[in-house]
Amino acid sequence: MDNKIDNLIGNFKKRNIRGIFCRDKDEAVAELLRMIPSSASIGMSGSVTLEQVGIIGLLEERGNKVFNQYKSGFTREEVLEVRRQGASADYYLASANAVSQNGELVFFSGYGQRTAGISCAKKAVIICGINKIASDITGALKRAREYATPLNCKRLDWNTPCFKDGVCQESICLFPEYKRMCCQLLIIEAEISADRLTVVLVNENLGF
C-alpha cells in the first residue's frame, strides 16, 4: 500500500469509516463475500463499478436476497418499489462519484434511493477504484459533477445539457426541458455508527 492510500485509510478511520484496501477486483470480491453474510438482504445502486466487479451476480448465486431493480420484466412502478426496498436492506452496495484524499465521499443521485440506501441501510459498502480519489473536497465535487455525471448521462441516455458535449450547464439543467440527473447531492463527512460504513478501495481504475 503506498503512502497516499495509507493516509486515506487513516483519514477514513478518523471519520468512523472503515477503509479496506484490495489489490484488485478478485481480492475485493473475496473480501465482500467474506464480509456480507449469506442471510443478508442486499440493496444496490446502478454502478459501472459494481458491474465490473461482478459482485451482484455472485451474491444472487449464493442465495442472498438481492433487491435488483435491473432484473427484466419490472414495470416502472415496480422498479421504484424495488429501489425503495433496497434502500432499507441489511447491506447497501454502491460506488462513489468521488472520494477526497481527506476521506469525504461524494454521491449524486437522481431518484434518491441511492442517497437513502447509503445513509440509512444497516450497513453500507462503497466500492471504489483509485481513479475516484481527488485531492480535496473541491476536487471531489468537481469530479462528480463535471466528469462522472456527464459520462453517466451519456451511458444512460439521459436528456441533459452534459449529454451532448460532456459539459455541465447546471443553471439550465431544469425541468421540463431537461431530465436532470444531479437532483440530490450527498457528501459523507463522517459516520456516527461504528462499523456501519465501509469503503473497499480497489487498486484499479473502475467506473467513471
Ligand code: SF4
Ligand atoms: S447538473 Fe445537469 S448538466 Fe450538470 S452534470 Fe448534472 S445532469 Fe449534467
